[in-house]
Amino acid sequence: MTDSAHDFGYDSAHDPDAAPDGLTTPQSRELSVRPGASSAAYIDYEFAKWTGRTVVKAGPQVTSDEAAEIVADLRDAAAEAEEPVAETSRLRAPEGAPPPLVVDRAGWISANVDSFKAMIDPVIDKLLAKRKVPESPTALAIGGKVTGAEMGGLLAYLSSKILGQYDLAPGGTPQLLLVAPNVVEVERKLEVDPRDFRRWVAMHEETHRVQFTAVPWLREHLIARSQSLAVDLAPTPEEIGKRLDQLARNLPEVMSSGEGLGQLFATPEQKARIAELTAVMSLLEGHADVVMDDVGPSIIPTVDEIRRKFNARRSSAVGADRLLRKLLGIEAKMRQYRDGAIFVRAVTDELGRDGFNAVWSSPDTLPKPTEILDPSAWVRRVHG
Template sequence: MSDTPFGFGLPPEEPEDGDEGKKKDQQSGGGQDPSNPFGFGLPGGFGGPGGDNPLAAMFGSLNPTDLGAAFQQLGQMLSYEGGPVNWDMAKQIARQTVSQGTADGVKDASVGPAERNAVQEAVRLADLWLDDVTSLPSGAGTAVAWSRAEWVEATLPAWQELVDPVAERVGTAMGDVLPEEMQAMAGPLIGMMRSMGGAMFGTQIGQAVGVLAGEVVGSTDIGLPLSPAGKAALLPVNIETFGKDLGVPKEEVRLYLALREAAHQRLFAHVPWLRSHLYGAVDGYARGIKVDTAKLEDVVGQFDPQNPEQLQDALQQGMFQPEDTPEQKAALARLETALALVEGWVDAVVHAAAKPRLGSADALRETLRRRRASGGPAEQTFATLIGLELRPRRLRDASRLWASLTDARGIDGRDALWSHPDMLPTASDLDDPDGFVHREQLDFSELDKMLGEAADKPDLRKKDDDKGDDAE
């Protein structure tokens, strides 16, 4: 460890005349680079001046006389004192990203009355068609047409629930990269580093949400319930872009996308455990992600507050690694299977409703399958930032299984599987759909009924009372 506390340079000596004085001043740490007045971002990081002392790498040439000014500047920049992600900043950045428009030059715009009416009519008609192909009733209490900015505002609470657990791990890791003997002395710095992480995570998440707002066509594109319950939402400006080069009438494109949105809403509204099941799968996977502390040490050691983009770039390159353990593999399989089952059911049900009525049903189905399988730039950004891909890798397998279940058990028998999570197909069932389709299923509703009837039998209650009397 450096002999100088916290690795700060010694006070500058009185200036001397000639080259010797200049050399001595530079060697003592008194000379400051005018382009870097606070001495941050020295080359070498953790391997540079200060050895294993990360504070020396950050503050190695800082004059004590400038210490107050340096911390004042940092305090102003890192004044956030909330959770692991600065969500106020995330919303601001997302709105700014939306206002800039997409790469193809399409700008966001307020939704007019005609577009709003068209979306409401499409969702209403979609619900009528879905009534013929599923036993789950309508889940869309209202149908809304959103601008991109409105999508950002409405979905940020769901993103917070998804991202915060992983971001919390980064905030903790930022303190853990300091040597143990330094942590007690560096309490304020640890707090600033965590605030810095919250600010930078907010910036990156905001950018990703803003870009995603330019890609999505509804509130359920990623297979998770992002919008408020019972609210089906479509984005007219993005639907226009999506259907631009498909050669399909825009009314058919809108109606097909309304079918998908309305089908998702039926699942999320009438399968009460599904939301917690999906978010629990995400959380279970996130708990097994570890932070690349070596990369984080480099980021902390070379951080320059005059160049915050440096940390943003590091976060964007990713510092999360799934742990190669049986538990983590099981969590990943559970998450991928859950996403595939939701998307597969929606795919099968929507195709059954659209195929007899829309000539473009097959083409639109294949386009959306490929779109979900590949993921857009924003989804890839989230995968890098939080180590998580929200793509249903086995969508086609799941869709085939749901279609086979419809043929073998009918609509009611297929949809009855959503009554309990233990009745759903597993990852191995997707490998052998025929085996699952023809397997005997335990009817949990009948079991509950039997248990209820047994509890109400008078002779059983009498026996319980007699046992109580004997005990006395």
Template sequence: MTTNGTAAGLVDWRTVERLTALIPAGPSASRSTRASSVAVLRRSAQEAPAWVARITGLNRAAQQVAETTRVSVVDRAGLVRASTRALRGLMEQVPAPRASEAVRLVGAAEVAGAMSVLATRLLGQVVPAAPSEVGAGRADRERPGDVKPGVEGARVGGWGDSASPHLLLVAPNVLAMRRQMDLDMLDLPAWVCLHEMTHAVQLAAAPWLGTYLTDSMQTVIGAVVEAAYGGPGTCGSTDGGAGTGELGPGVRRGRAMRIAVRAGRGRVLEGLTNFKERSEVASLAAALTFLEGHAEVVLDDVHPNRMPSVHRLRAVLSRSRAADAGIGPGPGLGALLLHRLMGLEAKEAQYADGAAFVRSVVARIGHEGLNAVWSDPGLLPTPAEIARPDVWVRRVG
């Protein structure tokens, strides 16, 4: 699809590619170290679905994940390619005014900055299946054991471009964290894979979830574009571009720079004055908060007899996540959009809020009661219910 007339046209993607090519590759490692890192991540990915099933009771969904989820162990460049393709695909579905080159360069700088944070900190990411293909059969699916043999230049797909979910495990970042924090070489990959496979099981348990997240993210992108640039037919020029429907020199000198400053400070949401727009953002943030919290609570059930260094992992990764504004094992693209571009890291989208909600619900009605949430998008907790899990329990009945 052409980017003209869409939010993707607000970004110079060639500049994004040039800027992200400067992202460091990660820690140096011998060939044998890289191979062993891939092997451990592969084994951990194979074991994780059964582990999630035992904890949550989502046996059928976990079995589906084990049979259909593709797994790729990638380097930072591979993660950037997948994430850029995913973000661009989302933005291509959102109408927007045509933009001048200056505006597109501003957009490229912000996207590249976000990708830099993502590429150096994200440990794993689950990419949902294409909405039109969910449940479709394909003979050429990769199995969890069919992980790419290396991490250099692995080919990976973007958001929703295949018939099955795709788990990306970022080997250099796992290795860097293990070295920096002096973590166990077996337990850290197992921890990362358990968290990410929980997200894959969530998607399998709720076939509507991938489409829901995609649609919600596109709505939020549209709201931000509307607030920042006006609608797709808006004339953005103030000195000679009247009637062209293009964001021209006037925007270049004024609005685009203000938007860049807001984005750099995580304050793009300040432009959202419409109550419905803010409600959409809050609902998406609540959904992502819940999904992260659910994955955190799965990790609560890991004990030293299964993962000897679990207490140290829990303490170290909790501190690391707080310092890195929530970027860690997580939903990847959702975290990128909400944390980096919209500055929600100190608001709704926090691991702690979602984990507190899920722990409270599980304490009241167990995982079996919580699992009702996967049957319908209307049962996702609202922003108010994240802080009042008792209200959600009463509503679900």
């Protein structure tokens, strides 16, 4: 969120690397990755951050005083969400779990570049193992800039769409991020009560923080499955030409399905694994949506109005924005909220909150792809 005088930075209240002016520089939040990681030779991550910061859209105009008030209110909203979410979900984040950070779009980009770096390293290792002729330093430098620019541009686009995110931070410290300019932009577009909207968003994002901290195995499970799938999907040099041919022939199918480019190149076995991950993401997003609404009007008086207007916004993309959403699979993500919420409500209605919470027992109790659409099948398998 920017104006001529002020730009939001990382919330420095809980960040030991905060810069002297109270903002955290993107470089100060660099994540540690495993020794010997080689992706930095092929992707210029600092250039990705620079590109993202350079091309990202400006947020809504605010004064420095307004920005400070908004950040403070978002911090308050995050703190106020902890107890209602714990009571409603019957899950509680352990003591010492990192608190949320309020960030701007550039800060969100920087955090996600760091996380991508740790996630991509195994993919680069696979590509290097298959490469027969080493690249020259000049080619590496140019290629690194190109891929860095591509990553930065993509994240710049996404950075204006995200209200909050639980950053799994492979190889680093996971943390909840609240993207201040996007929250303000949406609350203004929807013409909803700002205080209620910020607390409604905080309820959803706090639920994600609880999911990944109260369920200790969940983060590593998702990271491991995602990294393994990314490695398998990465093309070898010999496969690149075939992939381009697939893209030319099947792009209309991708556009009509909204599943994203990843589905285009996947084998049947890989598509099954994608479906498994999608089922888990549907659970997480649907659960967060249900909790944020179930907190109720006693805490968020205008919750029904917010939900009605927000749902209408989710389906309102047109033109180039809708095209990008289809290519990136964002259309499919919208379905995750709907399908996951239906699953959570159906199971909770039948078994109560404690019966539903058996879903967090182990990876084996997570819903399978068919069960997200058939909650009774999950109940039969897990509860007998």
